[in-house]
Amino acid sequence: MTAWTTASIPDQSGRRVIITGASSGIGETAAAALAARGAEVVLAVRDQRRGDATRKRILARHPDARLSVSLLDMADLSSVRAFADRMLGESGSGGQVDVLLNNAGLGMQAARAVTVDGFERQFGTNHLGHFALTGLLMPALLKAPAPRVVAISSIAHRRGRIDFTDLQGERGYNGSKAYSQSKLANLMFALELDRRARAAHSRLVSVAAHPGIAATGFVAAIGMPRVMVTAVNLGIGVFGQDAAQGALPGLYAATMPDVIGGEFWGPDGFLEIRGAPKSGRISAHALDRAVWQRLWTISEQLTGVTYPALGS
Template sequence: MTGWNASDIPDQSGRTAVVTGANSGIGYVTARELARHGARVVLACRSEERGARALERLRSEVPSADAEFRRLDLGDLESVRKFAQSYDRDDEGGGLDLLVNNAGVMALPYRRTADGFETQFGVNHLGHFALTGLLLPRLLRTPGARIVTVSSAFHILSNIDMNDLNSEHGYRRWTAYGRSKSANLLFTHELARRLAATGSDVVAAAAHPGYAETNLQAAAPKMEGRKVTERVMRLGNLVLAQPATAGALPSLYAATAQGVRPDSFTGPRVLGWQGAPGKSWRAKWTLNDAAGERLWAASEGLTGVRYAALKGRSNSTPSTVERNRRISSGASRDISA
């Protein structure tokens, strides 16, 4: 592969990174390469068994790694809160240089999170919105910090529907996936705007892996017992997908390369499918200021996480928040950020 690659990652010594979904796929590669280049890395994963196994593997591949596993279930706001609290308790006074919002689910059958949200929207967007807000004070006090949120080229499948964020008026799994990935980009857009308004140098950027070989493609058919479809998905990965080592490069570029701009979207250069990282095309609706503000207000209401550290940008009022809470049939929790 020509162009920027993992060997171009600058020295990360003295930096701390949290990577969600780091037990496999591009999340694992992202965590491993950050550790290989000197960063202290926290593998934030839902499964204790898979997280511990990933940590063991990472340490075997990078013996000098400063890495640890901490449990985080993005489908449960209580778990998100506990993760942030444990981080504050165990790393008192420390900063956070890098948050990689990588974990995600794709095209699942209709399910709800622990808090009653449609799973793809709840995990891919709301969980990361809450996590970012809770860790934001640490990021704000760390010079040169970055927040990288992993979206997908498949965001083109659908804009968000503010009148049906939880797909209660009809569920199509790929449409819901596209909406959640559009939400990732809108979140990045609005976060970058709010950071700029405060004069912060924290960079909020987005990335996508193109078509990379991960467990995402086969997860839904495996969950439903559709063995033929699962085999087809795995065969497609072998024939068409680039390896996870290549799929992680856009995330690593957005996280570490010099000159990464706020609200940028990095992906594979070759048709957004594979190749070295570069500027990626994105749908115009992911750059809509009004839509970003509406999604932000709704996300605050649904999660109970309000970005108190970013004052002066939110248009939410108590009545607005209460209306947004009713979007979800699940009970949200009020978490200070």
């Protein structure tokens, strides 16, 4: 593939995009790129002040950008429901959503913590929150002529396993294991949503992407000593890429006409750590449909969200 940049994004005029975790890093980069190409972008953020600051930064570069800020805490299902209700009730857009970019997420957490609803924090935030949000927004997505859901996963899915005997890490918590499980869950959710959409002959496209190894600020959030944070970030700077480059696979997956459901877009370089977007490799263990379906059923039970019919 020739070099693909944000300048390659097709015109997005008339499209409404929701980006979770849009106040910094990949989310902010994606929001700026899509707004610059004409999309109406909803910055779904946990902190109003940070969201307003992000909106101001983007408008400074793109004065004509159509941006709004709306509170959304992926670690709180009541916040997820309130956000979805607001989006569905906005009469100006007819409640339509063209693209849902499920980007928000926690990096690896060293110590076990729980969400407002009592779920292990990485699984609850990275997977369950987005599972619930997507289901609740499905009526708005199905109003769009070509709706698309993009799940931001990670190359960490390769070492992940869905531990149905201890999903919440209550019996023996390991931060790296919990993170990898949550990223595998993101990918499996995207694949099962695609399978269901195809079975229903739906217009909906469900696709996943990952940023490779990108400097997004997640290392500082892990809670490591400062000297270790500095060392890890130095390594990312040498072997990985910045947030702007890391955002490209997700942007490609969200906008390009050649994207099909069930793909997994990532960088095209060595081990998919860095580079231009390409349709990448999904680990064999992530293709177990029985696990997809079991995870889906359990996610419905845990969140209380049941998806509507996907047919169109």
